[in-house]
Amino acid sequence: MIKLTVNGRPVALHEGSTLLDAAREAGVHIPTLCYYPRLPSHAVCRMCLVNVAGVARPQPACVTIAKEGDIVETDSAELQEYRKADAAWLLARHPNDCMRCEASGSCKLQSFVNEYQLEDRWDKLPRGSDEHPEHKLTDHTSPSILRDLAKCIECGLCVEACGEPGQQLNIIGFAEHGSGRLPVTVFDQSLADTNCISCGQCTLVCPTGALIETPHWHEVLHTLDARRRKSAVQVAPATRIAISEEFAMQPGTVSTGRMINALRQLGFDYVFDTNFGADLTIMEEATELLARVKKQKNLPLFTSCCPGWVNWVELNRPDILPHLSTTKSPQQMHGALTKRGAFARTLGPEFAEGSVEPYVVSVMPCTAKKDEAVRPGVSGDIDHVLTTRELARMIRARGIAFNALPEDGQFDSPLGESTGAAQIFGASGGVMEAVVRTAAHFIGEENSLALEWHQLRGVSEGLKSAEIPGIGKVAICNGIAATQRLLKTEAWRDEYVAIEVMACVGGCLGGGGEPKSMDPLVLEKRMQAIYAVDKNAPRRRSHENRDIQKLYATELKEPNSREAHVLLHTSYAARNSSRLLLMRFLDCVDRRDGKTAASLFHADALWSTASPFGDIQGAATIEAFINTRLPPRKYGPAYSRHRMEASADIDDLTVITPAGERCRFSMEVETLHQGSQARRVIRKLVREVLD
Ligand code: SF4
Ligand code: SF4
Ligand code: SF4
Ligand code: FES
Incomplete structure (x- = not known):
């Protein structure tokens, strides 16, 4: 000392x-x-x-x-x-824009101006800046991240967070040296055109409003205030702990009850727990793992509940797609059940018949969850995604005294019960530990295998592993940088039966949507709180969740059943692949969004429908056909969508239609060039009915 x-x-x-x-x-x-x-x-x-x-x-x-x-x-x-x-x-170079800035109240530059009474040194600069005419300063193309580089103070933290000391993705880097440098993408591409995985680690470190999560909280407040729709919210495990920091409580303070009370005061009709979805994810994923071990197929299984990781695979290593679990993430499972399961039917006949559906919001520690909510095949199951930081802004905006709220709020049933296994989803290693707890039960080893797997826990090691008797060796990749290191060689293919990947170091408790913290030990403190919640939970294994047991008994039959696949499983596709174009198109058809569907086609494209409608020529005709000729869209439990038959085969274009028909598509694709941008569009789409 x-x-x-x-x-x-x-x-x-x-x-x-x-x-x-x-x-x-x-x-x-x-x-x-x-x-x-x-x-x-x-x-x-x-x-x-x-x-x-x-x-x-x-x-x-x-x-x-x-x-x-x-x-x-x-x-x-x-x-x-x-x-x-x-x-x-x-x-002198910063726009005087605090009145409209999303970072207002949490911006370090603004705090500094207040502390040092520098308001008079701040010229009334208009929005934008003349400083960098050669670079595009605003970028709204990513569903998760919003860039407004006129507000950049060149601190360099985002470049570090995305670069070698952090995620090792290097999506953003400095364009120039010395003063006047700017963190930009390669060739100034829009973020949506880069290999950005939407993890939001850059937003976590940015001291100003130059990099933020794409805000949804304004729309959520407007919708709640209008009170025209039944609303439901679900909250992720990491949020209930980290939100305390937004209200000056010690890191690691658990605020589950206060948070539930605040959400009710904000006007949500139902407050549900994403942990219910996490327990269900475990039931499906543990079953999937054991089936793959039995067949010795597509091993190791990679977890798929982190959309940052799924984005990385789709962008960089499509050869790994068949290894991803097809189980949806807890957010998307919960959204599908809230909108389209038995709960929605209980809301009234108009919900059961499919003319309306509830308004569903999630609160996540994660910016990539905004991206996940608009993926083809699941889009619409969640209407808006709030980060933990956004929820805190809403609570402050409505003048709710969070610290004074009693810690007695309870989640609503039936989508609110959860176990300790679901709570540990928020920490690196938690998903795998939860899978092991339930897989042990499925193979009859529940009493002989440990409940806690401390080798899999911790926020500082990049790669963790454990040999699980009766199952095999499992690994944890703590952060996308550690994952990239593991995947550099091919040893992982033979060494492990299952690998958990979380793109953010520490897992979701270190997610890009969590409160910004200057505490060097904040990840450890949040992690300890998560495991304490698990330790004190009355039930600590996902299969012990009584509402989940009821759900299988009444709706889903058993894990990995056909019914479970329709609601709880999903598909993947390499970026820039024909398969992804097809998935996007079918998603538009299901939602009757002719305009977006038409944007996927060449102006003179041909769609051969293999139906009484015959061939449809031209993007404008395709748009009109989807909007006016198809039967009107149904909502809620009456809404069903196309599914890819092979969930992860990167070239397969076989589809199960909402009516249960098997169809195969073939496609001709053309690349259109607009300035420096290239866009792949469908030139010809042919549908063939298989049986
Ligand atoms: S969201 Fe993640 S991948 Fe994208 S620029 Fe930021 S740190 Fe890099
Ligand atoms: S973290 Fe924010 S302020 Fe710092 S260089 Fe990046 S964009 Fe600019
Ligand atoms: S680790 Fe969690 S917070 Fe980070 S990208 Fe993945 S799901 Fe989101
Ligand atoms: S020089 Fe910037 S914080 Fe020390």
């Missing part, structure tokens, strides 16, 4: 700690803009300059190692002037 003083306060801390650590230990606030605890610091913003006795110039506290006997001063008139000068330089 070394001893020093900060503003006269003595502190003792480990060797290797920085002056910023020392200040925090002493309870002294130093402004920081380019520092984030789990990323390397490059000291570019100079906001954290401090004086150290005997050192000629002020030092950046975030990178300067503390020494025994240091006398540190953080708040002299000279330091304040340095900070103001730096801020004035940033503000």
Whole structure:
């Protein structure tokens, strides 16, 4: 330990700690803009300059190692002037847009302006900036991430979070050097055209509103305020813990009851638990794993509940698609059951007949879940996805005193009961541990196999593994960087029977939609809280969930049944593949969205329907046909959709229609060039009925 003083306060801390650590230990606030605890610091913003006795110039506290006997001063008139000068330089280029900015209230630059009373140094710059005429500054193309680079202060944290110290995806990088640099994509492509997996780690570290999750909370509030639709919300396991931090509680504080009470005050008619969907995911996935082990087919099974990971596979390694579990994620299972299962029928005859459906919202620690909710084949089962941060904004916007709410809220039934196994979904290793608990039951080893698998837990190791007697060796990839390292060789193909992948380090508790935290141990604290909830749960194995047992008895028969496949399983496709084009087209047909369907075709395309409608020529005719000639769309339990017959065969175009017919499609595709953009469209689509 070394001893020093900060503003006269003595502190003792480990060797290797920085002056910023020392200040925090002493309870002294130093402004920081380019520092984030789990990323390397490059000291570019100079906001954290401090004086150290005997050192000629002020030092950046975030990178300067503390020494025994240091006398540190953080708040002299000279330091304040340095900070103001730096801020004035940033503000001269920053749009004065706080009134409309999504980051307002959580933006570090805005806080700094308030703390240092710099409002008068902030010119009334219009939206946008003339600084970088050569780059596109706003980008709304991703369903998950919104970029507004006029608000960028060049801290570099997003480049680190997406780059080598973080996700190792390198989707964004600096275009220039020195001042005036900007984090852009390769060739300035829109995010939707890059290999971005929507994990949102860049939004987690961005100190301003330059990178944020695509906001849904405004629409959610409008819909709730209008009170025209029955509404239901589901909440993910990691959210109920991390949301406490948004209201100044200690990391690791569990706020399940407070959060449920807040959601009711916001106006939701039903408050459900995504953990119910997680228990169901385990029932389906454990059954799928054991079936694959028995047949020795498509092993190892990769978990598929992380959409960031699914995006990565579809973008980078379509050869792995057959290994992905076809089980839907808890969010999508829960959405399908809420809209189209027995619950919807209980809401009234108009719901049962299919003329209306409930409005369904999810609250997730994850930005990629926004992306998942619009995937072909599942789109529409969730209407809007809120991140944990967005829910906190809604609660503040409605003036709900979150901290004063009682911790007594209860989830609604029947989609609200859950077990400890579902709760641990929020932590890296949790999905696999939950699968093992239920797979052990299915193979009759429940009493001989351990309930807790500590080898699979933890937020700091990239790769974890355990040998499960009777099942095989399983692995956990903690973060997409560790996953990429594992997949560099082919050893994984023979070594494991199942691999859990979570794109974010720590799992969803470290998700891109979670509160921004400067606590270096925040992941550990959230994780401990998650496992404590599991330990205290009355039931800790998914198959013990009584509502799940009832669901199989009344609706789904058994895990992996035909009925379960219709509602609870999904399909994948390589990006830029014909299969993906077909899945998108059929999704539009099911939703009777002729306009979007037509956008997938060449203007002169031909669709041969193999039906009394014959051949349909031209994108405009296809649009009109879908909108006006097909029978009107049904909703809720009456809504059924096309399904790909082979869930993950990357070339297969065989489809089961809503009427249960088997059809095979063939397709001619053409690439259209618009400026620097290339787009693949359908030139000819031929449908053949198989039986
Ligand atoms: S969302 Fe993830 S993959 Fe996309 S740019 Fe941000 S960090 Fe990179
Ligand atoms: S976009 Fe945000 S995180 Fe990235 S460099 Fe700019 S301010 Fe920093
Ligand atoms: S680990 Fe969780 S939060 Fe991160 S992308 Fe995957 S599902 Fe989303
Ligand atoms: S926070 Fe230390 S230089 Fe930016």
